[in-house]
Amino acid sequence: MLKENFKKTQTASKGIKRVRTSKPAKDKNSDKIHIPDGLFKKCPNCNEIVFVEDVVDNSHICPVCGYYFKLMARARISMVVDKGSFEEWDTNLLTEDPLCFPGYYKKLEKVQSVTDLDEAVITGKCTIRGYETCIGVMSSDFLMGSMGSVVGEKITRLFEKATDKNLPVILFCCSGGARMQEGTISLMQMAKTSQAVKRHSEAGLLYISFLTDPTTGGVTASFAMLGDVILAEPEALIGFAGPRVIEQTIKQKLPEGFQRAEFLVKHGFVDRIVKRKGIRKSLAYLLASAGYNKKGDE
Amino acid sequence: MAGKSQKESVADELFNVEFVDRDELTPWDRVLLARDKERPYALDYINGIFDEFMELHGDRAFGDDGAIVGGIASIDGKYVTVIGQQKGRSIKQNIKRNFGMPSPEGYRKAIRLMKQAEKFHRPIICFVDTPGAFCGMEAEERGQGQAIANNLYEMSSLETPVLSIVIGEGGSGGALAMAVANEVWMLENSMYSVLSPEGFASILWKDGDRTAQAAEMMKCTSKELEKLQIVDKVIDEPKPADVKDMESLNFVLKQEIINFLKRYEKITPKQAAEERYERFRRF
Numbered sequence: 001m002l003k004e005n006f007k008k009t010q011t012a013s014k015g016i017k018r019v020r021t022s023k024p025a026k027d028k029n030s031d032k033i034h035i036p037d038g039l040f041k042k043c044p045n046c047n048e049i050v051f052v053e054d055v056v057d058n059s060h061i062c063p064v065c066g067y068y069f070k071l072m073a074r075a076r077i078s079m080v081v082d083k084g085s086f087e088e089w090d091t092n093l094l095t096e097d098p099l100c101f102p103g104y105y106k107k108l109e110k111v112q113s114v115t116d117l118d119e120a121v122i123t124g125k126c127t128i129r130g131y132e133t134c135i136g137v138m139s140s141d142f143l144m145g146s147m148g149s150v151v152g153e154k155i156t157r158l159f160e161k162a163t164d165k166n167l168p169v170i171l172f173c174c175s176g177g178a179r180m181q182e183g184t185i186s187l188m189q190m191a192k193t194s195q196a197v198k199r200h201s202e203a204g205l206l207y208i209s210f211l212t213d214p215t216t217g218g219v220t221a222s223f224a225m226l227g228d229v230i231l232a233e234p235e236a237l238i239g240f241a242g243p244r245v246i247e248q249t250i251k252q253k254l255p256e257g258f259q260r261a262e263f264l265v266k267h268g269f270v271d272r273i274v275k276r277k278g279i280r281k282s283l284a285y286l287l288a289s290a291g292y293n294k295k296g297d298e
Numbered sequence: 299m300a301g302k303s304q305k306e307s308v309a310d311e312l313f314n315v316e317f318v319d320r321d322e323l324t325p326w327d328r329v330l331l332a333r334d335k336e337r338p339y340a341l342d343y344i345n346g347i348f349d350e351f352m353e354l355h356g357d358r359a360f361g362d363d364g365a366i367v368g369g370i371a372s373i374d375g376k377y378v379t380v381i382g383q384q385k386g387r388s389i390k391q392n393i394k395r396n397f398g399m400p401s402p403e404g405y406r407k408a409i410r411l412m413k414q415a416e417k418f419h420r421p422i423i424c425f426v427d428t429p430g431a432f433c434g435m436e437a438e439e440r441g442q443g444q445a446i447a448n449n450l451y452e453m454s455s456l457e458t459p460v461l462s463i464v465i466g467e468g469g470s471g472g473a474l475a476m477a478v479a480n481e482v483w484m485l486e487n488s489m490y491s492v493l494s495p496e497g498f499a500s501i502l503w504k505d506g507d508r509t510a511q512a513a514e515m516m517k518c519t520s521k522e523l524e525k526l527q528i529v530d531k532v533i534d535e536p537k538p539a540d541v542k543d544m545e546s547l548n549f550v551l552k553q554e555i556i557n558f559l560k561r562y563e564k565i566t567p568k569q570a571a572e573e574r575y576e577r578f579r580r581f
């Protein structure tokens with residue numbers, strides 16, 4: 001393994017440049033070559049081999065071309081919250097299998113062991129620059145961040161607990177939509193979560209919805225679009241219907257940039273784009289502006 | 299019953315068979331019945347059940363969506379707000395109705411009428427019948443996801459009783475956006491699902507033709523959803539609902555709706571909202 005990595009050093013070392021162009025990524029799915037986690041990884045946009053450490057230090061942005069690496073939930077949490085402040089909630093809820101879907105539990109177990117997640121969302125409490133807040137982060141590596149009964153329940157409980165504790169909620173959304181393996185029960189999660197958001201809002205509390213790539217389907221059509229403030233990462237795909245479904249429906253190709261975060265800002269559905277390096281600052285500003293006080297030092 | 303192509307009238311086929319045992323209909327048969335062109339649509343029920351109906355138009359922001367009709371109706375001496383997802387039978391009608399696939403302005407019209415009902419203490423009755431929310435470019439530009447989300451959000455706390463009846467297709471979030479109700483009923487041969495059997499089959503087996511098998515697996519029929527307590531009541535269809543012969547079905551529905559209204563007269567508007575919250579909290 002180590003040898004393998006060193007071999008890559010040889011071929012890659014001259015490619016590591018510490019310049020950052022502001023040119024954003026064009027095609028995020030163009031490359032499928034997998035380089036094992038470790039010291040190096042390959043940027044799917046510019047194909048350069050880069051130090052993982054450099055990428056992490058750079059808010060998971062390619063130091064060469066500025067590409068935003070996909071951020072899984074745990075990496076997102078450690079990037080956003082104050083060090084050591086995260087307290088995780090509701091980690092062992094039981095998944096329903098109303099359709100007796102063949103192999104569903106087995107698949108869940110497998111994904112759980114690969115991702116170090118119990119479900120497609122992590123929820124809990126943290127501080128961000130000293131401001132105490134409830135937080136949820138969805139993860140696209142867990143069955144495409146799809147929403148089943150447990151995801152719906154964890155998010156509902158997040159809002160209920162936040163309402164009880166008089167705390168704001170920050171939710172990083174990322175989902176392919178409803179979880180088909182749970183049938184109509186997964187559809188009901190849209191109503192369940194939305195009504196919990198409503199009660200939280202009626203208690204006068206702030207909800208910041210942060211949309212990341214991709215946010216589609218039932219998640220877009222429920223809590224993702226219900227924030228008091230809706231932020232998004234640059235170029236994140238955000239929509240109700242997926243681009244392929246739309247192309248099949250209208251039988252033509254979608255224009256460049258359709259359903260990207262910038263498109264949603266233009267059409268009035270997202271408040272603003274926030275770059276990765278500005279996330280903590282923006283969230284702290286919004287928390288302060290809503291009247292929340294710092295709990296301690298960051 | 300074997301699966302049939304969608305183009306034939308499934309109900310007609312069934313009428314020709316003298317000894318159809320309803321219990322022998324497969325889930326896929328019921329899906330085809332739910333989509334049948336001879337099946338009554340929202341306005342057929344509205345005109346048949348209510349004594350009067352005055353349609354009201356528009357979302358006050360962009361336009362008037364033909365895929366959703368709504369207005370004020372009277373029944374048993376009481377006023378109610380009625381909203382329905384409306385399909386068309388002819389090509390011309392379907393252009394107007396967009397095949398029953400609502401656009402964001404349709405959902406915004408629906409919630410506007412619901413808030414109006416709440417203000418004037420009218421119960422709300424929704425007829426759900428859509429293959430799904432419209433998946434076009436304009437719908438995305440105008441915020442299809444936001445429109446549906448906002449309906450779920452606002453419906454959850456409406457301080458007036460809400461009844462939703464799935465009469466045909468209950469297609470995913472596009473249907474749910476009119477079904478956050480105190481009671482959800484389904485006609486026997488309607489369906490309610492997170493995606494179409496075609497979509498389910500193509501994701502699961504990469505084969506959009508294995509629809510019958512998908513329908514079997516999805517538990518999207520009225521009886522199965524009643525068992526899962528997603529649906530509170532199933533309205534029997536002794537014969538598959540037929541627009542040419544709706545009298546007895548309308549009679550039953552009218553009685554059931556009147557009973558619903560009587561039940562909810564005893565409950566305060568706040569209790570109605572609380573009860574609805576608890577209903578969806580269970581899932």
Ligand SMILES: [Zn+2]
Nearest residue numbers: 043046062065
């Ligand atoms: Zn790069």
